[in-house]
Amino acid sequence: MTRLTADPAFGLALSIGVFYLARLLYKRMRHPLLNPVTVTIATLIGLLLALGIRYEDYMEGGQYLHFLLGPSVVALALPIYERRERILKMARPILTSILAGSVASILSATSIAYLLGGTNEVILSLAPKSVTTPIALGISEKIGGLPPLTATIVVLTGCIGGAVGPEFCRLIGVRNIFAVGMAMGTSSHGIGTARMMDEDVTGAAYSGLSIGIAGMVTAYIMPAMMPIVAIFL
Amino acid sequence: MLSGAAIILISLLTGNFLSSYFDLPIPGNIIGMTLLLLALVFGVVKVGTIKSVCEFLLQNMALFFVPIGVGMIAHFNLIGREFIPITASMVASTFIVMAVTGLTAQRMLKGRGESDDSVDR
Numbered sequence: 025m026t027r028l029t030a031d032p033a034f035g036l037a038l039s040i041g042v043f044y045l046a047r048l049l050y051k052r053m054r055h056p057l058l059n060p061v062t063v064t065i066a067t068l069i070g071l072l073l074a075l076g077i078r079y080e081d082y083m084e085g086g087q088y089l090h091f092l093l094g095p096s097v098v099a100l101a102l103p104i105y106e107r108r109e110r111i112l113k114m115a116r117p118i119l120t121s122i123l124a125g126s127v128a129s130i131l132s133a134t135s136i137a138y139l140l141g142g143t144n145e146v147i148l149s150l151a152p153k154s155v156t157t158p159i160a161l162g163i164s165e166k167i168g169g170l171p172p173l174t175a176t177i178v179v180l181t182g183c184i185g186g187a188v189g190p191e192f193c194r195l196i197g198v199r200n201i202f203a204v205g206m207a208m209g210t211s212s213h214g215i216g217t218a219r220m221m222d223e224d225v226t227g228a229a230y231s232g233l234s235i236g237i238a239g240m241v242t243a244y245i246m247p248a249m250m251p252i253v254a255i256f257l
Numbered sequence: 258m259l260s261g262a263a264i265i266l267i268s269l270l271t272g273n274f275l276s277s278y279f280d281l282p283i284p285g286n287i288i289g290m291t292l293l294l295l296a297l298v299f300g301v302v303k304v305g306t307i308k309s310v311c312e313f314l315l316q317n318m319a320l321f322f323v324p325i326g327v328g329m330i331a332h333f334n335l336i337g338r339e340f341i342p343i344t345a346s347m348v349a350s351t352f353i354v355m356a357v358t359g360l361t362a363q364r365m366l367k368g369r370g371e372s373d374d375s376v377d378r
Contacts, residue, residue, distance in 0.1 A: 035324070039320065039323050039324065040320065043319075043320045043323060060319060061319050061322050061323065061326065064320075064323050064326075065322075065323060065326035065327055065329075068323065068327045069327055069329070069330050072327070072330060073330070079327065079328065079330050079331060082324075082327065083324060083328075086323070086324030086327065087324065089320060089321050089323060089324050090321065090324040090325055092314065092317075092321045093286075093318075093321045093322070093325070094269050094273075094285075094286045094289075095265050095266065095269055095310075095314055096314040096315065096318045096321055097284075097286035097287065097289070097290050098265050098268045098269050098272070098286060098289040098290045098293055099265060099290075099307075099310070099311040099314040099315050100290055100315070101268075101290045101291075101293040101294040101297060101311075102293075102297075102304070102307060102308065102311040102312075102315075103315070104294060105294055105297040105298065105304070106304070108298075114366075116365070117361075117362055117365035117366050118362075120361060120365060121357075121358050121359075121361035121362035121365065122358060124357050124358065124361045125354045125355075125357050125358030125361070126354075128350075128353050128354050128357040128358075129350060129353075129354040132346075132349065132350040132353040132354070133346050133347070133350040134346075136342070136345055136346040136349055136350060137342040137343065137345075137346040138342075140341050140342035140345055140346070141339075141341075141342055142339050142342030142343065142346070143339060145335075146335070146339050146342060146343060150343070150346050150347070150350075153347060153350065154350070154351070154354050156318075157322045157325070158286055158318075158321070159284065159286065159287060161284075161325065162284025162285065162286050162287065163284060165284070166282055166283070166284060167282075170332060170335070171325065171328075172325055172326075172328035172329050172331060172332055173329065173332050173335065173336070175322065175325040175326050175328065175329065176326060176329040176332075176336070177343065177347055179322060179326055180347060181347055181350075181351050184347070184348060184351045185351055185355065189355060192352060192355055192356075193355065193359050196356055196359070196360070197360075198356075198359035198360060198362075198363050199363070200362065200363045200366055200367070202362060202366055203358075203359045203360075203362035203363035203366060204359060206358050206359070206362045207354075207355045207356075207358040207359030207362065208355070210354060210355075210358040211351050211352075211354040211355040211358065212351060212355075214318065214319065234358075236290075239287070240287060240290070240291070243283050243284055243287040244283060244287075246282065246283075247282035247283070250282075
């Protein structure tokens with residue numbers, strides 16, 4: 025059994041197979057809580073625990089998928105480049121609102137965790153929570169958080185925004201579709217953007233754009249924010 | 258396809274190298290993305306060369322999150338122990354970010370007359 029589960033093909037086949045089924049399920053049900061990433065992670069954790077498979081064995085194959093997160097971040101340069109004219113035209117409102125949101129994200133996540141008695145590693149793992157996973161992982165590692173905890177938080181954060189984000193925007197009077205898109209992308213990255221696809225295509229384009237910009241903005245302002253975050257440690 | 262993959266990997270490698278060699282506080286993947294963006298802007302790299310690889314990576318990005326997500330298995334104790342600060346911070350902060358970003362964007366776009374008809378106030 026161990027020999028089989030430690031085969032790199034095992035972790036790869038399991039991840040891709042379960043993800044494929046989860047995506048089929050999502051396409052059929054269209055329920056935000058059935059986000060394919062969440063369902064796949066939950067299923068795999070259940071399987072590993074039930075069958076007594078070690079995470080290290082699973083990662084013999086899983087590491088190859090994990091590696092591709094890095095190149096994926098680099099690939100975000102293309103959609104940003106392709107929309108450069110529109111971005112430059114609206115540069116000031118786009119950058120200002122995403123910057124405001126990113127600062128609010130770092131400060132609110134770390135201060136709330138601090139006030140409720142979170143330990144340093146938890147507070148630092150929460151700091152980059154709004155940005156897309158591969159960027160959040162890089163930031164978490166840099167500032168001394170726990171990357172796997174950050175990954176969990178990031179995916180769950182996306183699920184919250186994806187489930188009730190557009191409803192929340194309506195509730196607080198944000199109706200401009202560009203504004204809703206940017207709010208979704210900045211707060212709940214790719215999962216929020218997937219939800220926007222069901223709402224409005226233009227909004228989804230701005231949501232997608234915000235993922236890359238919010239990720240870059242957060243990565244570049246984090247060093248400057250660290251003295252403030254350090255107050256909560 | 259192969260040349261595109263090479264360009265992306267070289268961007269990433271350069272980003273990682275700069276990040277670790279100069280001990281920069283910015284992740285190597287972000288530096289790599291910035292380098293590729295600059296290469297596109299200055300015409301060093303053509304869109305056609307990297308397009309198919311980029312699309313493959315971006316369309317399947319969700320799948321690449323899975324292994325690290327499963328990694329939370331090793332942190333169940335920590336998550337259980339600090340369930341309240343983690344959950345409360347995550348939920349509240351998500352709505353705060355959404356409100357700050359959405360309200361700022363709506364106000365600024367309205368000022369520039371670029372809001373669409375659905376704005377009613």
